[in-house]
Amino acid sequence: MKVTVDEDKCCGAGQCVLLAxxxxxxxxxxxxxxxxxxxxxxxxxxxxxxxxxxxxxxAIRLSTP
Structure with missing residues (x-):
C-alpha cells in the first residue's frame, strides 16, 4: 500500500491521527x-x-505499489 496526502485539502479534523x-x-x-x-x-x-x-x-489517497 502506498499512501499520499493532499495538504491543500486537509481540514485538520485529526481522525487519521487518532486511527493510525x-x-x-x-x-x-x-x-x-x-x-x-x-x-x-x-x-x-x-x-x-x-x-x-x-x-x-x-485528503488521503491509497494505491497499490
Missing part, C-alpha cells in the same frame, strides 16, 4: 496532516484504510 498514529501526525501550528509512513506495514493497513474512508476532506 504510526502513519499520520498533525502540524502543531495549523493541524494539517503530516505523513509519517508512505508505505505502512500490513498490520497498519486496515487502520490506514479506515482513516482514508473517514477523512472529511478526502
Amino acid at each position: 498514529p504510526e502513519v499520520f501526525d498533525q502540524r502543531d501550528d495549523d493541524g494539517i496532516v503530516v505523513l509519517l509512513d508512505a508505505e505502512p506495514r500490513e498490520p497498519l493497513q486496515a487502520s490506514v484504510r479506515e482513516a482514508a474512508d473517514v477523512c472529511p476532506a478526502a
Whole structure:
C-alpha cells in the first residue's frame, strides 16, 4: 500500500491521527496532516484504510505499489 496526502485539502479534523498514529501526525501550528509512513506495514493497513474512508476532506489517497 502506498499512501499520499493532499495538504491543500486537509481540514485538520485529526481522525487519521487518532486511527493510525504510526502513519499520520498533525502540524502543531495549523493541524494539517503530516505523513509519517508512505508505505505502512500490513498490520497498519486496515487502520490506514479506515482513516482514508473517514477523512472529511478526502485528503488521503491509497494505491497499490
